[in-house]
Amino acid sequence: MVVLEDARHADALGDALVKGGLKAAEITLRTAAGLDAIEALAGRDDLVVGAGTVLTAQQAERAIAAGARFVVTPGFAPKVVAACQDAGVLVVPGVATATEIQMALDAGLDLVKFFPAEQLGGAATIKALAAPFRGVRFIPTGGVTPAVMPDYLALPAVAAVGASWIVAPDLLSAQRWDEVTSRAAAAVEVAAA
Numbered sequence: 767m768v769v770l771e772d773a774r775h776a777d778a779l780g781d782a783l784v785k786g787g788l789k790a791a792e793i794t795l796r797t798a799a800g801l802d803a804i805e806a807l808a809g810r811d812d813l814v815v816g817a818g819t820v821l822t823a824q825q826a827e828r829a830i831a832a833g834a835r836f837v838v839t840p841g842f843a844p845k846v847v848a849a850c851q852d853a854g855v856l857v858v859p860g861v862a863t864a865t866e867i868q869m870a871l872d873a874g875l876d877l878v879k880f881f882p883a884e885q886l887g888g889a890a891t892i893k894a895l896a897a898p899f900r901g902v903r904f905i906p907t908g909g910v911t912p913a914v915m916p917d918y919l920a921l922p923a924v925a926a927v928g929a930s931w932i933v934a935p936d937l938l939s940a941q942r943w944d945e946v947t948s949r950a951a952a953a954v955e956v957a958a959a
């Protein structure tokens with residue numbers, strides 16, 4: 767989960783993540799650089815790039831036009847979901863409650879983001895939510911540190927985790943690409959364990 771301030775850093779960021787073994791990156795539209803960064807990275811065949819913090823259907827359309835291969839939203843937004851489905855692009859809506867999971871299911875989706883994961887009770891909450899919703903898979907994000915990653919990844923209902931510590935803003939602004947690579951590699955190592 768990347769918040770990039772300068773789209774000129776997109777290529778270096780992509781290289782750093784790939785070098786660390788990561789295969790997917792969510793570039794958020796929280797900054798003006800987001801769309802340009804998605805466009806810069808979309809052509810890579812070694813990294814699947816998507817858009818995060820997509821709040822409107824228009825943002826979804828722009829992100830998809832820029833090359834986003836998936837779209838992530840903080841909450842469940844029916845218009846954003848419909849725009850992505852119309853374009854045939856994977857959309858992963860944020861959910862925090864059973865009601866929102868049912869909304870996702872009604873929309874034909876079975877992959878959701880659980881956000882903000884740690885603040886909502888972490889892996890124990892996903893385990894409880896997964897019980898009635900068999901077949902739904904979760905991508906927890908929000909406070910997911912290396913210390914708690916194993917708790918999430920041990921759950922069959924967890925498809926992946928998302929986190930921003932790998933690409934902390936101070937690392938990006940200081941262009942500390944080696945540290946980004948080390949953190950990406952550390953995350954991959956925890957996930958593989």
Ligand SMILES: O=C[C@H](O)COP(=O)(O)O
Nearest residue numbers: 767907908909929930931
């Ligand atoms: O989806 C994005 C979250 O804000 C990431 O949370 P985090 O910064 O706690 O890893």
Ligand SMILES: CC(=O)C(=O)O
Nearest residue numbers: 818819838839840860
């Ligand atoms: C938090 C979140 O889901 C997003 O920024 O897309």
